Amino acid sequence: MTDLAWIDAAFTAARPQALGALLRYFRDLDTAEEAFQDACLRALDSWPRNGPPRDPVAWLILVGRNAALDGVRRRSRLEALPDEEALSDLDDAEAGMAERLDGSHYRDDILRLLFICCHPDLPATQQIALALRIVSGLSVKQIARAFLVGESAIEQRITRAKARVSAAAVPFEAPGAAERAERLSAVAAMIYLIFNESYSANAVADRGRAPLCDEAIRLARLLLRLFPAEPEIMGLAALMLLQHARTPARADAAGNAVLLEDQDRSLWSRPMIVEGLALIDKAMRHRRPGPYQVQAAIAALHARAERAERAADTDWAQIDRLYATLERLQPSPVVTLNRAVAVSKLRGAGEALAMIEPLAPRLSGYFFFFGARGAFLQQLGRMEEAREAFNRAIALASTPAEAAHIRMHLDRLAADGDAG
Amino acid sequence: MLYAILCYDYEDAVGAWTKEEETAVMGRLSAVQEGLARQGRLGPVARLVPTTAATTVRKAQDPVVLDGPFAETKEQLLGFFVVDCADLEEAIETAKDLARANAPGGSYEVRPIAVFRPGQVGTGSAVG
Structure with a gap:
C-alpha cells in the first residue's frame, strides 16, 4: 500500500x-x-x-x-x-x-456530528449529501457521481443544508438518555437512506458497484461500536450487509436487473453474509424486535437459502410471518406488497392478488406495485390484464434497468401469446 | 516451536480501505503465506469479522453475556496466523515479512503456543 x-x-x-x-x-x-x-x-x-x-x-x-x-x-x-x-x-x-x-465525550461527539446531518428541517436529499460530505469526507464530485446528479446540484444541496443547520443551532451539551435514543434512531434512518439511495441508483446501472452502500455499512459499524448493545442498530447493519452481499449478482453482464430468485448465488459476498448473520443472531437475543431487525431477519432467510445454493430452499412461510410482524411494527402498503410476494409463493398468486388490490389507490404511482400485480396476473393466466399492469409499470420506471426488466416480462407474455 | 502471530490494527482504518487496496494487501499477504506453506510451516490462518459482531461471555458460575468485544481498545484483534518457527528470531522474521506485506499502522504480536490441537473444522464450507 x-x-x-x-x-x-x-x-x-x-x-x-x-x-x-x-x-x-x-x-x-x-x-x-x-x-x-x-x-x-x-x-x-x-x-x-x-x-x-x-x-x-x-x-x-x-x-x-x-x-x-x-x-x-x-x-x-x-x-x-x-x-x-x-x-x-x-x-x-x-x-x-x-x-x-x-x-465519554467521543460517543456524543460522533453522534452529534451524524445528528446534525439529519436535522428534521433538512429534506432527505440534503441530509444524505451533507452526511456524505461532512461525516464521510467524500468530495462533491464523488457524491455527484454516486447519485448520477450534477456537481452543482450537490454543491447547492450541501450549501443549503449547512445554512439551515447553522441557523438551527444543535445543542452542544451531552444529551440525556431520551434525547440520545431519539438522535440514534434519526441517524439510523439517515444511514439507511444513504444505503437505499445508492442501492437503487447504482447497483444495477453501475454493474453491481455501489460504493455508497459500503459507506453506509461503515457508518452503521461506527454507530454500533458506539452503542454496542442496541439491537436495532445491529439489525440495521445486518440488513445492509445481507442486502449488499447480493449486489454483485443483481445485474447481468449487459446491466439488466436480475431477480432474486434468478441470481447466481455463488456471486453473493460470503464475508458480508457471515457478518450480517452474526449481527442478526446477536440482535435477536435481546428480544426487542424492531423494523430493521425484522427486515434483516427476512434478508437472512434469503441468505441462508444461499447455503443450499437454491432459491427453492427459501423459507417462504417464515418470510410471510416476518412481514406480518413488520406490518404490525411499521404499517405501510409497501410492506404489504412485499408480503404478497411471499404469499404468492406459499398460497398462490390468487391470494396474493387479493391482498394487494386494496393497496391500489395508495400505490398508484409505484413501479413495484404494477410489476408485482402484472406478475401475479400473468401467473393466473390473465394475460391482457397482466400486459396492462406491466405497461403501467414501464411508465413509472425510474431507471432504464427497471424498464428493461418489465419489458422482458412483456416479451415473455408476447412469446407465450404467440405459442398459445 | 509453534507461534501465534496475532494481527492488531485500527478496525476503522482497515474498514476504510478501498476494494483495490484490500485486494492488493490480501494478495501480498497470500504470497507470504504461500512461502510459509511451501516450507511446511503454515498452520491455521483466520481473519475475524469486525468486533461489532463480537459477543463477550464473562466467566462465572452464572456467565454474563455482553455485546461487543471483550475490551474497548484502540486497536483490535483482526486475525491470526499459526506458524512453525525454529526460534523467536525466525518468528520475528516471519512477522516482519507479514508486516512489510501489510499496510503501515497496527502491530503483529508474536506469542509462543503452549498447547495446540488443530481440530477438524475449517476444511468444509462453514467459514465465509
Missing part, C-alpha cells in the same frame, strides 16, 4: 471522531472542517517521514485544534504568530490527549 493510500484510509477512519471533537471545541462546522483539513495537510507532511502516530485520531484533533487557534489568533492580531515549535513535542501531548479522549 502506498503512503498516500494508508494515510487516506487513516483520515477516513479518524474523520468522524476528530471532526466531532473539533466541532465541540469550536461550535462551528466550517471552523471544525477547516481545522481538520489543516491537520490532514500537516499529517501528509509528517506521517510519511515519522511513520503513523500511535493514535492518529488524537494527533489530528490536537494538531487541528492548534492550527485553528493559530488562525484565530492571526486573524485577531492579538498575539504574535506562534512558531512551529509549538507542535514539536507532540508525543507527550498526544498521550495526554488520548487519555482524555477515552472519556
Whole structure:
C-alpha cells in the first residue's frame, strides 16, 4: 500500500471522531472542517517521514485544534504568530490527549456530528449529501457521481443544508438518555437512506458497484461500536450487509436487473453474509424486535437459502410471518406488497392478488406495485390484464434497468401469446 | 516451536480501505503465506469479522453475556496466523515479512503456543 493510500484510509477512519471533537471545541462546522483539513495537510507532511502516530485520531484533533487557534489568533492580531515549535513535542501531548479522549465525550461527539446531518428541517436529499460530505469526507464530485446528479446540484444541496443547520443551532451539551435514543434512531434512518439511495441508483446501472452502500455499512459499524448493545442498530447493519452481499449478482453482464430468485448465488459476498448473520443472531437475543431487525431477519432467510445454493430452499412461510410482524411494527402498503410476494409463493398468486388490490389507490404511482400485480396476473393466466399492469409499470420506471426488466416480462407474455 | 502471530490494527482504518487496496494487501499477504506453506510451516490462518459482531461471555458460575468485544481498545484483534518457527528470531522474521506485506499502522504480536490441537473444522464450507 502506498503512503498516500494508508494515510487516506487513516483520515477516513479518524474523520468522524476528530471532526466531532473539533466541532465541540469550536461550535462551528466550517471552523471544525477547516481545522481538520489543516491537520490532514500537516499529517501528509509528517506521517510519511515519522511513520503513523500511535493514535492518529488524537494527533489530528490536537494538531487541528492548534492550527485553528493559530488562525484565530492571526486573524485577531492579538498575539504574535506562534512558531512551529509549538507542535514539536507532540508525543507527550498526544498521550495526554488520548487519555482524555477515552472519556465519554467521543460517543456524543460522533453522534452529534451524524445528528446534525439529519436535522428534521433538512429534506432527505440534503441530509444524505451533507452526511456524505461532512461525516464521510467524500468530495462533491464523488457524491455527484454516486447519485448520477450534477456537481452543482450537490454543491447547492450541501450549501443549503449547512445554512439551515447553522441557523438551527444543535445543542452542544451531552444529551440525556431520551434525547440520545431519539438522535440514534434519526441517524439510523439517515444511514439507511444513504444505503437505499445508492442501492437503487447504482447497483444495477453501475454493474453491481455501489460504493455508497459500503459507506453506509461503515457508518452503521461506527454507530454500533458506539452503542454496542442496541439491537436495532445491529439489525440495521445486518440488513445492509445481507442486502449488499447480493449486489454483485443483481445485474447481468449487459446491466439488466436480475431477480432474486434468478441470481447466481455463488456471486453473493460470503464475508458480508457471515457478518450480517452474526449481527442478526446477536440482535435477536435481546428480544426487542424492531423494523430493521425484522427486515434483516427476512434478508437472512434469503441468505441462508444461499447455503443450499437454491432459491427453492427459501423459507417462504417464515418470510410471510416476518412481514406480518413488520406490518404490525411499521404499517405501510409497501410492506404489504412485499408480503404478497411471499404469499404468492406459499398460497398462490390468487391470494396474493387479493391482498394487494386494496393497496391500489395508495400505490398508484409505484413501479413495484404494477410489476408485482402484472406478475401475479400473468401467473393466473390473465394475460391482457397482466400486459396492462406491466405497461403501467414501464411508465413509472425510474431507471432504464427497471424498464428493461418489465419489458422482458412483456416479451415473455408476447412469446407465450404467440405459442398459445 | 509453534507461534501465534496475532494481527492488531485500527478496525476503522482497515474498514476504510478501498476494494483495490484490500485486494492488493490480501494478495501480498497470500504470497507470504504461500512461502510459509511451501516450507511446511503454515498452520491455521483466520481473519475475524469486525468486533461489532463480537459477543463477550464473562466467566462465572452464572456467565454474563455482553455485546461487543471483550475490551474497548484502540486497536483490535483482526486475525491470526499459526506458524512453525525454529526460534523467536525466525518468528520475528516471519512477522516482519507479514508486516512489510501489510499496510503501515497496527502491530503483529508474536506469542509462543503452549498447547495446540488443530481440530477438524475449517476444511468444509462453514467459514465465509
